[in-house]
Amino acid sequence: MQGIWTTERIRAAEERLLAVTPDGELMRRAAFGLATQVAALLAEETGGVSGRRVVLLVGSGNNGGDALWAGAFLRRRGVSVTAVLLNPEKAHPAGLAALRRSGGRAVSTADGPRRISKADVVVDGIVGISARGPLRPDAAQLVELVEAPVVAVDLPSGVDPDTGAVDGPHVTAARTVTFGAVKPVHVLAPQECGEVVLVDIGLRPSLGEPDLHRLEPADIAAAWPVPGPEDDKYSQGVTGIAAGSATYPGAAVLASGSAVRATAGMVRYAGHAADVVRARWPEIVATGSVTDAGRVQAWVVGPGIGTGAEGRDVLRHILGQGVPVCADADATTIIAHTPEVLDARDPDTPLVLTPHAGEYERLMGHRPGADRVSAAREAAAKYDAVVLLKGYCTVVAAPDGRVAVNTPRGSWLATAGSGDVLTGLVGSVLAAGVDPWLATSAAAQVHSLAGALAAADVPTSASSLVDAIPAALRLIRATSH
Numbered sequence: 199m200q201g202i203w204t205t206e207r208i209r210a211a212e213e214r215l216l217a218v219t220p221d222g223e224l225m226r227r228a229a230f231g232l233a234t235q236v237a238a239l240l241a242e243e244t245g246g247v248s249g250r251r252v253v254l255l256v257g258s259g260n261n262g263g264d265a266l267w268a269g270a271f272l273r274r275r276g277v278s279v280t281a282v283l284l285n286p287e288k289a290h291p292a293g294l295a296a297l298r299r300s301g302g303r304a305v306s307t308a309d310g311p312r313r314i315s316k317a318d319v320v321v322d323g324i325v326g327i328s329a330r331g332p333l334r335p336d337a338a339q340l341v342e343l344v345e346a347p348v349v350a351v352d353l354p355s356g357v358d359p360d361t362g363a364v365d366g367p368h369v370t371a372a373r374t375v376t377f378g379a380v381k382p383v384h385v386l387a388p389q390e391c392g393e394v395v396l397v398d399i400g401l402r403p404s405l406g407e408p409d410l411h412r413l414e415p416a417d418i419a420a421a422w423p424v425p426g427p428e429d430d431k432y433s434q435g436v437t438g439i440a441a442g443s444a445t446y447p448g449a450a451v452l453a454s455g456s457a458v459r460a461t462a463g464m465v466r467y468a469g470h471a472a473d474v475v476r477a478r479w480p481e482i483v484a485t486g487s488v489t490d491a492g493r494v495q496a497w498v499v500g501p502g503i504g505t506g507a508e509g510r511d512v513l514r515h516i517l518g519q520g521v522p523v524c525a526d527a528d529a530t531t532i533i534a535h536t537p538e539v540l541d542a543r544d545p546d547t548p549l550v551l552t553p554h555a556g557e558y559e560r561l562m563g564h565r566p567g568a569d570r571v572s573a574a575r576e577a578a579a580k581y582d583a584v585v586l587l588k589g590y591c592t593v594v595a596a597p598d599g600r601v602a603v604n605t606p607r608g609s610w611l612a613t614a615g616s617g618d619v620l621t622g623l624v625g626s627v628l629a630a631g632v633d634p635w636l637a638t639s640a641a642a643q644v645h646s647l648a649g650a651l652a653a654a655d656v657p658t659s660a661s662s663l664v665d666a667i668p669a670a671l672r673l674i675r676a677t678s679h
């Protein structure tokens with residue numbers, strides 16, 4: 199699992215490491231890694247390094263220091279380097295001296311536009327982990343003029359380091375070179391960071407346990423149920439699906455189909471769309487009501503069941519079965535409007551909620567806001583449930599505080615029925631007895647990978663998303679070694 203640390207933790211670890219490292223050493227390590235990446239991007243963009251033009255946008259902190267030192271390294275490779283100093287009195291003295299010694303030049307913001315227009319690559323050393331809020335006007339004016347690809351130092355300036363939130367002018371980078379550890383901004387605002395490259399500066403041993411996680415293919419492959427020689431269709435977990443209606447059977451077909459494709463376990467369907475589901479998925483045992491559905495190891499409930507009395511009865515019945523439940527869509531709304539349905543739940547049985555921002559507001563009485571990680575944690579604690587907060591990046595919080603972030607591969611998943619597919623995936627992994635936080639996080643990643651495979655850079659549909667699940671699983675297994 200990839201660990202992600204908040205800036206408070208990074209700063210504490212840096213202090214510990216700085217105390218035992220020669221002066222300036224960490225910055226030089228960081229800057230050398232940065233210079234290597236800038237040179238690589240120059241080569242990719244222009245076919246060469248020597249003689250190319252790099253402009254550094256340099257703020258008043260150590261982030262600017264990194265950029266200046268990297269400029270000095272780039273000079274050694276024959277790059278023409280100009281630093282635009284946003285605040286000349288406060289520019290990192292040692293970095294500025296190093297750049298000047300190497301033959302680089304430093305100019306004021308007045309000369310910035312002319313230099314920027316000729317740059318092959320621009321380096322954003324405006325601010326790093328100590329700043330909050332949008333770019334100040336002088337920096338914003340220069341950034342607006344940039345047409346060359348940008349390499350962000352540590353993070354794209356103007357994007358919040360801990361939440362990834364954007365609230366005004368900011369940098370959008372082609373590549374972000376970060377140091378010591380991945381920070382929340384990199385997984386919560388991937389669209390602003392571009393490709394993220396981590397440079398090791400020796401921080402890892404000082405960091406401790408991560409604040410957030412991102413599952414790697416090996417984690418998903420290890421969590422995903424794979425049948426063994428002793429398994430039969432029951433032992434791998436039976437998923438129950440209570441979704442859809444006679445008038446709107448689509449949600450039932452998608453959620454059930456997703457569960458069929460996701461694991462080798464059996465799938466039962468209970469509801470008014472039984473005929474349609476059976477016709478589309480003959481391997482599913484379908485009945486008209488949850489009361490005669492038979493034994494399941496996990497329930498998926500909600501998509502298309504309606505928010506009236508009947509939907510409420512279905513949800514209450516399912517919550518009382520003593521097995522893990524993934525409550526989605528209409529079930530979320532029912533819980534928000536009549537929280538007493540949760541009285542039917544055995545407190546020891548896992549519950550997964552999958553709200554989008556609007557459903558979150560119904561559940562919590564306020565919008566998720568800019569800090570989506572804290573928002574998900576708050577809901578997880580309130581409902582004693584795993585909460586998957588939908589959005590461009592999906593945040594999965596457990597009641598014990600664990601959080602996983604799923605970075606998307608494009609926006610293709612924003613298609614009708616996509617949520618029904620996700621809930622089917624979650625349910626089928628829950629049915630196999632996997633830890634609910636891990637099951638939900640793994641399902642979210644398989645869902646986004648299936649979306650990317652189904653779309654292949656063109657719009658897709660939820661049905662093709664279901665069809666792409668096996669390919670996504672195959673790819674994850676192939677890349678997990």
Ligand SMILES: NC(=O)C1=CN([C@@H]2O[C@H](COP(=O)(O)OP(=O)(O)OC[C@H]3O[C@@H](n4cnc5c(N)ncnc54)[C@H](OP(=O)(O)O)[C@@H]3O)[C@@H](O)[C@H]2O)[C@@H](O)CC1
Pocket residue numbers: 212216224225228257258259260261262264285288324325326327328329330331332333334337351352356377399
């Ligand atoms: N520590 C280490 O060992 C290592 C650290 N490393 C590097 O250091 C970076 C952190 O450096 P840092 O702490 O000096 O702060 P940083 O983010 O550069 O600047 C903050 C200053 O910017 C200003 N400012 C604030 N808001 C602003 C805004 N919206 N728009 C514009 N300006 C704004 C404000 O200054 P002011 O202008 O108000 O005087 C504030 O004081 C880190 O990201 C990494 O790159 C690496 O070298 C590895 C080793």
Ligand SMILES: [K+]
Pocket residue numbers: 261322323324325326350351352353354355
């Ligand atoms: K930066």
